[in-house]
Amino acid sequence: MTAAVLYRHGGPEALQLREDWPLPSVGPGQVLVRVSAAAVNNTDVWTRQGAYGLPGRPEAKAGWRGAVDFPRVQGGDIAGVISETAEDVPDAWVGRRVLVDPAFYADAGEDAVAVGLLGSEADGGFASYVAVDASRVHDMSASPLSDQELAALPVAYGTAMGMLERARIRSGETVLVTGASGGVGLALVQLAAARGARVVALTSASKAASLREAGATATLLRETEPAGLQSQLKAVAPEGLDAVADVAGGPWLEQLLPAMRDGARWAIAGAVAGAVITFDLRRLYLHNLSLIGSSMHTRAHFASLADLARVGTVHPRIAASYRLTELHAAQEEFLRGTHVGKITITP
Incomplete structure (x- = not known):
């Protein structure tokens, strides 16, 4: 499959487009999502640059939660269609349009804090397919939002929802x-x-x-x-x-x-x-x-966001759209900061 793969911390050259990246295998409790759209975030750029630092070492190259395991497929924003399920996941999910919660949580509680992110602590959505835990997917079959509008939600709107709820x-x-x-x-x-x-x-x-x-x-x-x-x-x-x-x-x-x-x-x-x-x-x-x-969202916050997406309460503004093969150009526009809204990626 096609994937944008980060091999080390550095400039745009550290992120390479691969046409021969292996299709993710589906583990227990997981589903395979065919990515319809993704989006660009500061987190992608800062993880590539290693700009997060470490406690007591602000100059250290690191991801949000410390060391990043390379190579890594980036991309925390994912909307797509489930194409395969593990044996312990109902096959009724196959064919459903979904929004993916990108966060890893400290524990199993609905109010647990986020301690990691798809595209950083595990492979994300800058690819044709991504394997994720079934507990992450939210059914968007009835949503009036486009794939690109859905993909604009997880990181930015999830973070915003967390801030509004905590405040x-x-x-x-x-x-x-x-x-x-x-x-x-x-x-x-x-x-x-x-x-x-x-x-x-x-x-x-x-x-x-x-x-x-x-x-x-x-x-x-x-x-x-x-x-x-x-x-x-x-x-x-x-x-x-x-x-x-x-x-x-x-x-x-x-x-x-x-x-x-x-x-x-x-x-x-x-x-x-x-x-x-x-x-x-x-x-x-x-x-x-x-x-x-406030760093990102909880499961409860994301579920509330998914409810809004299902009925179209909020329509994210799409500033620009790029193909996955144009990811470097998408990040260049993102860093210029002249846009209003989200820059999306379609495979």
Whole structure:
């Protein structure tokens, strides 16, 4: 079969297209999924680059959870059709259109945290076929979403769902989303708006209109100097923020913490704008604020996302589509960061 195979940490040359990669074998409790569509994420690029570091060694080349076993077929986003099942899996699954949960979990509980990812700790969806545990697949036979829209969901929308659930975002609340035009950021805007929240999106001027189309009530320009940004935020959220869904990190915590009302929650799932920050701890404890780390989703979060996909509550925006043989070009466009929405891959 065709597969994009990562042989080591490095640049694009470390990821090679193979036309002769062996078809995955189906083990006990597994199904074979013929991939209809996949999508590009930061996780794919950072794993290739080895950009995650290790505890006490930020310069070390490593994947999200440490060492990566090479060679590895990347790709955490997978939508497809089941073509084969193991003997202990009902053959009624054959032919069903499915969405694949990419996470490995700490234990068997519905609320267990994610501790690994397809495409990193096991082979993923940048291939014609992938073998996965049957417990990962969610039936999408009735979903109105296209294959590419389904493939846009697992990593970005799963991460966003985890943030919104952990921050307890409810209808009627005002939530600020940083990095709102990226994959997770746009997912946050759509999912928060779908549950009735009032969304303020922090983005660039060129992408503000797209964020309003996605459901943002107001947009703030990240190019604005701090005093001006705080003044704009006061105008659009005069009573303060109930929550912040932050995928950027960096200076935003220090700058925007004063805009949070008592008892507000700040969920963070990224640090592209800076991993090491300073802020006034007194603002945190005197106002009973919550700072929540959120990495991906739980089984329960993903099941809720799958329910939304079945009825088409949210339609992911597809910014561009590439063939699997054009994966390098897809990642180049992804890294330029000029797009809004997801870049998808079809085999």
